[in-house]
Amino acid sequence: MFKTIANLQIGEKAFIEKLCLDNIPLKLLEMGCLPGIEVQLIQKAPMQDPLYIKVNGSHLAIRRETAEKITIVVK
Amino acid sequence: MLSNSELMSDDKVVKVALIGNPNTGKTSLFNQLTGLKQKVGNYPGITVEKKQGLCKLNNTIKAEVTDLPGTYSINPTSLDETLVLDTLLNEKNDSYPDVVVVVVEIENIKRNLLLFTQIKDLKIPTILVINMIDQMKRKGIDIDVKKLEESLNTKIVLASARKKIGIDELKSVILDYKKLDAIPISNITDRIDKEYFTKLKNAFPEFPLYKSWLLITQNNEFDFLNNQQKELVLKFREDLGCIKRYQHKETILRYQIINNVLKDSFKVDKSKASDLRGILDRILTHKIFGYVIFALILLFIFQGIFDWATYPMDLIDGAFASLSSWIKTVLPPGTFTNLIAEGIIPGIGGVVIFIPQIAILFTFISILEETGYMSRVVFLMDKIMRKFGMSGKSVIPLISGTACAIPAIMASRNIGNWKERLVTILVIPFTTCSARLPVYAILIALIIPDKQVLGILNLQGLTMMALYLLGFTAALLSAVLLNSTLKVKGKSLFVIEMPNYKIPSIKNIFYEVVEKTKAFIFGAGKIILAISIVLWFLASNGPSKFKNAEEFVTSKQENKELTESALQKKVASYKLEHSYIGYMGKSIEPAIKPMGYDWKIGIALISSFAAREVFVGALATIYNVDSDSENVGTIKQRMAAEINPDTGKKRFDFPTGVSLLLFYAFAMQCVGTLAIVKRETNSWKWPIFQLVGMGLLAYISAIIAFNIFS
Ligand SMILES: Nc1nc2c(ncn2[C@@H]2O[C@H](COP(=O)(O)OP(=O)(O)O)[C@@H](O)[C@H]2O)c(=O)[nH]1
Ligand SMILES: [Mg+2]
Numbered sequence: 001m002f003k004t005i006a007n008l009q010i011g012e013k014a015f016i017e018k019l020c021l022d023n024i025p026l027k028l029l030e031m032g033c034l035p036g037i038e039v040q041l042i043q044k045a046p047m048q049d050p051l052y053i054k055v056n057g058s059h060l061a062i063r064r065e066t067a068e069k070i071t072i073v074v075k
Numbered sequence: 076m077l078s079n080s081e082l083m084s085d086d087k088v089v090k091v092a093l094i095g096n097p098n099t100g101k102t103s104l105f106n107q108l109t110g111l112k113q114k115v116g117n118y119p120g121i122t123v124e125k126k127q128g129l130c131k132l133n134n135t136i137k138a139e140v141t142d143l144p145g146t147y148s149i150n151p152t153s154l155d156e157t158l159v160l161d162t163l164l165n166e167k168n169d170s171y172p173d174v175v176v177v178v179v180e181i182e183n184i185k186r187n188l189l190l191f192t193q194i195k196d197l198k199i200p201t202i203l204v205i206n207m208i209d210q211m212k213r214k215g216i217d218i219d220v221k222k223l224e225e226s227l228n229t230k231i232v233l234a235s236a237r238k239k240i241g242i243d244e245l246k247s248v249i250l251d252y253k254k255l256d257a258i259p260i261s262n263i264t265d266r267i268d269k270e271y272f273t274k275l276k277n278a279f280p281e282f283p284l285y286k287s288w289l290l291i292t293q294n295n296e297f298d299f300l301n302n303q304q305k306e307l308v309l310k311f312r313e314d315l316g317c318i319k320r321y322q323h324k325e326t327i328l329r330y331q332i333i334n335n336v337l338k339d340s341f342k343v344d345k346s347k348a349s350d351l352r353g354i355l356d357r358i359l360t361h362k363i364f365g366y367v368i369f370a371l372i373l374l375f376i377f378q379g380i381f382d383w384a385t386y387p388m389d390l391i392d393g394a395f396a397s398l399s400s401w402i403k404t405v406l407p408p409g410t411f412t413n414l415i416a417e418g419i420i421p422g423i424g425g426v427v428i429f430i431p432q433i434a435i436l437f438t439f440i441s442i443l444e445e446t447g448y449m450s451r452v453v454f455l456m457d458k459i460m461r462k463f464g465m466s467g468k469s470v471i472p473l474i475s476g477t478a479c480a481i482p483a484i485m486a487s488r489n490i491g492n493w494k495e496r497l498v499t500i501l502v503i504p505f506t507t508c509s510a511r512l513p514v515y516a517i518l519i520a521l522i523i524p525d526k527q528v529l530g531i532l533n534l535q536g537l538t539m540m541a542l543y544l545l546g547f548t549a550a551l552l553s554a555v556l557l558n559s560t561l562k563v564k565g566k567s568l569f570v571i572e573m574p575n576y577k578i579p580s581i582k583n584i585f586y587e588v589v590e591k592t593k594a595f596i597f598g599a600g601k602i603i604l605a606i607s608i609v610l611w612f613l614a615s616n617g618p619s620k621f622k623n624a625e626e627f628v629t630s631k632q633e634n635k636e637l638t639e640s641a642l643q644k645k646v647a648s649y650k651l652e653h654s655y656i657g658y659m660g661k662s663i664e665p666a667i668k669p670m671g672y673d674w675k676i677g678i679a680l681i682s683s684f685a686a687r688e689v690f691v692g693a694l695a696t697i698y699n700v701d702s703d704s705e706n707v708g709t710i711k712q713r714m715a716a717e718i719n720p721d722t723g724k725k726r727f728d729f730p731t732g733v734s735l736l737l738f739y740a741f742a743m744q745c746v747g748t749l750a751i752v753k754r755e756t757n758s759w760k761w762p763i764f765q766l767v768g769m770g771l772l773a774y775i776s777a778i779i780a781f782n783i784f785s
Pocket of ligand 2: 101102145
């Protein structure tokens with residue numbers, strides 16, 4: 001099973017998987033979600049959606065459906 | 076002979092565009108550069124708001140500065156962002172810049188520079204402003220400006236829009252913009268795929284290569300291209316997979332370049348960082364406290380609109396009433412005096428009275444936006460709003476809708492998903508805008524007793540609250556309905572930035588409030604004033620019966636014994652009945668009778684068709700013409716005294732009042748909103764849909780309410 005950002009616990013850190021380039025929407029890449037970069041889950045809204053993450057110096061909120069597309073490698 | 080400076084006068088305006096990520100301080104910088112010399116116009120064609128201002132660079136040369144919407148990259152995903160792209164690609168665009176000022180924020184310089192490198196590749200002269208340097212020490216940041224300038228191939232200005240640092244330096248750099256070089260930072264296209272981009276270059280030899288790349292990667296039609304160019308663009312767009320891959324590659328390469336550049340010239344001492352943000356986030360986005368705090372803030376805002384705003388509003392109301400009476404005593408009686416006292420002054424008063432509420436509401440909203448709290452609200456509300464077919468980003472437009480639907484609908488532009496945006500736009504007019512307030516206020520005062528219940532709550536206040544809730548409920552329910560019936564495709568990514576918390580800047584808030592208030596006064600205000608005057612004219616003129624009113628009434632047997640003033644009153648009311656507007660009101664009377672209205676209320680309905688706030692003013696005009704002219708009094712007194720001849724009871728009794736309240740809660744009576752919906756959705760279909768749908772709902776519920784309560 002792949003792990004994605006949606007599987008992270010609050011406070012947990014991981015790296016965005018190098019190979020998932022095609023799955024990440026361009027806009028997220030532009031906002032700093034790059035393969036190989038560390039990502040941390042900061043907060044989940046009720047019902048686990050959206051997710052508040054910190055990545056590459058940016059603090060972003062993304063919907064669960066998007067988070068599920070970004071596979072990660074846990075440290 | 077013309078002097079030298081006059082001859083060159085056309086060259087003396089430098090066009091400057093402020094571009095940058097959201098929240099980097101573009102608007103703050105814009106305010107510092109231009110002060111109050113700002114105007115908000117529209118972009119031709121797409122009619123998105125355009126904020127421009129003049130800035131004096133030296134004694135002879137001025138800069139025309141445009142504040143563009145924030146964007147993370149040059150590849151747009153929403154209407155707001157498309158504007159930036161269009162401004163930069165279309166040389167025929169009015170605001171095509173001579174020089175671009177890219178504003179970046181010191182704390183997130185890495186991501187901010189992505190946009191900078193893209194713009195630089197377009198070969199437009201570019202200045203880099205690193206803003207918020209007042210925060211530099213506190214965050215432990217150290218920048219080697221010289222090195223950064225060299226590696227980014229640009230002129231850098233360190234600035235603080237808040238502390239007024241670097242503004243003069245920026246002006247002098249803008250002044251010398253011709254000395255800036257417009258060379259791209261690195262040959263990024265070669266590193267993506269040399270062969271492909273050589274082909275592209277040969278296809279459009281007239282454009283900078285990166286511009287051609289943007290032309291083929293966007294889905295837009297570009298009107299400024301000729302047919303041959305358009306065809307070429309389409310041809311390149313055929314290989315979509317390839318374009319996508321290269322866009323990804325481009326972004327990664329840009330980040331690599333930026334990382335390399337920053338490695339030597341930008342250092343952060345992590346030990347200086349404080350975790351205030353973390354603590355605040357934990358509280359403000361908490362599962363329970365987060366919502367409690369948001370609810371309290373909303374309550375506080377409504378307190379402001381309902382309670383505090385009533386003091387200045389009462390003052391304004393009273394002032395305009397006495398101004399009218401005073402004018403009548405000083406000017407000689409006649410048509411001209413009447414036009415001023417009964418048409419123009421109440422008309423202006425009807426506009427001015429909204430200022431306190433709009434100003435208070437936008438003060439709150441801009442404080443919430445300035446502090447960074449709004450993004451937390453979006454985060455908290457997104458999932459809930461999605462159940463209603465909207466987005467977390469719809470919350471701000473819906474709250475703004477309580478001031479005025481027009482800016483609220485425009486605020487929905489940053490919702491990237493078209494369906495969510497459309498639903499938001501369609502339901503916004505249900506929220507209780509301030510134009511409904513005077514209608515509600517006067518009707519509530521007439522039909523609900525001014526009593527305390529449960530010790531502290533005021534019955535009239537509670538009714539007002541209930542009407543607000545009714546507006547929101549109607550908005551949400553119709554959103555659910557629209558969401559499940561509308562067949563509109565809309566897929567787009569939801570990403571929002573959670574900015575750091577900031578202490579709001581009073582200056583920014585002030586400018587924002589002034590701008591929004593001005594937009595209302597000159598937008599809706601003009602309509603209100605115009606209608607008031609037309610209304611006065613229609614009420615004080617009429618066909619033959621109107622002209623012979625005096626003779627007819629005086630000659631009537633039963634009126635022979637009346638006193639002079641009573642006779643005058645009879646004449647006036649006969650005149651109103653036979654004026655143009657009287658005939659109009661009478662002609663719709665059969666249709667509105669089921670709701671409990673008579674022809675006089677019909678007049679008010681007709682006139683408030685274009686703007687609901689005109690209701691009160693219209694009734695004022697009607698009863699003013701109707702009453703004897705020396706004793707003007709307040710509108711409320713006049714309405715309370717009105718008797719329904721059919722029943723002998725008060726005209727504005729409970730059933731009629733409730734029916735009117737519901738009608739005004741649901742009906743789409745605002746030409747300004749219809750016009751803006753047409754513009755924002757680019758079709759007449761949606762405003763007509765709103766007009767008919769909301770109208771039917773209003774009509775039916777008013778009839779039901781009237782019959783239940785009578
Ligand atoms: N500390 C600090 N805050 C600033 C500075 N410039 C702007 N801000 C704040 O940053 C936030 C975003 O500013 P704004 O001008 O609205 O940014 P825009 O979205 O780029 O137009 C506001 O809260 C401003 O008060 C600055 O130089 N220093
Ligand atoms: Mg701004």
